[in-house]
Amino acid sequence: MNVTEVQEYVPVIGLEVHAQLLTKTKIFCSCPSTYGAEPNTLVCPVCLGLPGALPVLNREAVSMAILMGLATNCTIAEESVFARKNYFYPDCPKNYQISMFDKPLCADGFIEFELDGETKRVRIERIHLEDDAGKLIHEEDGGSLVDFNRCGVPLIEIVSRPDMHSAEEAGAYLVMLRKILRYLGICSGNMEEGSLRCDVNVSVMPAGSSEFGTKTEIKNLNSFKAVEMGIRYEIERQIEVLKNGGKISQVTNLWDSGAKKLVTMRSKEYAHDYRYFPEPDLLPLEVDDEWIDGIRTKMVELPLERERRFRKEYNLSSYDASVLCSEKKIADYYEELASIAGDPKLSANWMMREVMEELKEQSVSIEQFSLQPERLAGLIRLVKENVVSGSAARDVFKEMVKSNESAEEVVRRLGLEQISGEGELEKMIDEVIAENPREVERYREGKIQLLGFFVGQVMKKSRGKANPKLTGEIIKRKLSG
Ligand SMILES: [Zn+2]
Structure with missing residues (x-):
């Protein structure tokens, strides 16, 4: 046709x-x-x-x-x-x-x-x-x-x-x-x-x-x-x-x-x-x-109203709002998470990726999900405060799903605190610079896209614990000098 x-x-x-x-x-x-x-x-x-x-x-x-x-x-x-x-x-x-x-x-x-x-x-x-x-x-x-x-x-x-x-x-x-x-x-x-x-x-x-x-x-x-x-x-x-x-x-x-x-x-x-x-x-x-x-007193906020409110109140995309409002219990979970974590956008990202994937993987509903909003909010706060990096946080999440531990407890047990101390970062960055003279040369000739490569090397060296933002800043400073 x-x-x-x-x-x-x-x-x-x-x-x-x-x-x-x-x-x-x-x-x-x-x-x-x-x-x-x-x-x-x-x-x-x-x-x-x-x-x-x-x-x-x-x-x-x-x-x-x-x-x-x-x-x-x-x-x-x-x-x-x-x-x-x-x-x-x-x-x-x-x-x-x-x-x-x-x-x-x-x-x-x-x-x-x-x-x-x-x-x-x-x-x-x-x-x-x-x-x-x-x-x-x-x-x-x-x-x-x-x-x-x-x-x-x-x-x-x-x-x-x-x-x-x-x-x-x-x-x-x-x-x-x-x-x-x-x-x-x-x-x-x-x-x-x-x-x-x-x-x-x-x-x-x-x-x-x-x-x-x-x-x-x-x-x-x-x-x-x-x-x-x-x-x-x-x-x-x-x-x-x-x-x-x-x-x-x-x-x-x-x-x-x-x-x-x-x-x-x-x-x-x-x-x-x-x-x-x-x-x-x-x-x-x-x-x-x-x-x-x-x-009438039993009437709940209906899906379309709720979706529209999510877009406005939490500044979410239409797609995110519609996924988060697909089920009442998912929307309830999200709102509780966002309010405890104090960050609607970051909470939405965690819901859309990790939580949804985990529910699918385990074939469970949100009510059956072992990780309740309060515990997950604890992890999101650690990400926000730069205590753990985004990639380390995903490992922490996996551990939390399997146990009853809080985010802090898992971070401590696995030694995943993000390295944000400049001294410690600089030491690793110096090593990376010394190990990659050709890339350093090309970077200084103007191939600044190589910054991602250097950050990646430091992340690898720190086993994902380096603060990527700070690492990038220090590398830029060192290589421009
Ligand atoms: Zn009958």
Whole structure:
């Protein structure tokens, strides 16, 4: 696809995201909603849809949905109504899903995010609550097994308006949506485990047109990469069809992550008529101001606000601010570190390099990281006060990760105090000058880039302990004399 083709057609993209809520129990019964238990061990008559069993709404699930509604600038309905969405499928023992239809809990909000330095806003049509279905496990011999543990786990469905116009934009929206869910602590956001699922609607229209084209749906997108690849693939396919004079038919496509292509699942002509009607076993859900105000007090500073504050308050680059705000706990760690160490910039450098690398290497989260902000701040202070050199400090860091020692203790144990005494430095510098007469000559002839070479030699001689700045100054002084 070349650039002119993209300009001839405008893609229009909307996302429907399902997020599993991190409640202790399921939405309509008291079974635990834990992930990864032995199949069919977390079930009861309610979530198995046995005759006569009645649902009881989980208040915590509603509170979490409202929290998400507030975080995405939605209006919270005073009264919302659960509805039956009727369909038959082996993983749905009730033969219907309890969802919300014409009266959702949250509506008319928006999410903002930044893409290529520009602020984008995607409107949220609605956020509603529903119960999850079970899981089918397909065996190699062709048989299928059902695990009902996931039946009744609370979901929120977040439906965007078709406000996105490229795969990158849809990807950035989804990243921000996931960050918000995780900041609020209401969803793990793990796409591989299915706790965050994304369906996409895509259409294209001729540039300048205001009438949307026929949209198709993409399901089964189980990673951020799949979302962007699937959208890109579908946009190209639709443009190709239209350019050849064809028509787009309303279909649902499945993303085949192995083959990296879309497979048409069903034509919408055969799509379900869900025969929605109000759920007779549940009262309309009433939410008063007191409830909403109580939830508002739990609101945290959201990722985009925090990123912007980090840039301003700590003078960080957009990139650094976005990495440091990628997770709430990482941002919390950084702020604590910066405040104890008294140096936001230097603290950010240590976070971006050593800390992030170490987390990746150990495959641990920041909460599991052995080196807490106070101890690391101790090391950063030693660097700032020139007690240890930058390179020696990295060795100290490695030692501190493995032990409970303070920075001072490790520096003392390894004898890594930086040499800043002029006398001691001069002795080593004189040796280096004596050992490299040819370089000295070239330096004096004007090849001043050799300064780095001399500093390097002194660093080597001191086993990384020489103060590089001071060393450079002394060498310059000696060689110009
Ligand atoms: Zn149950």
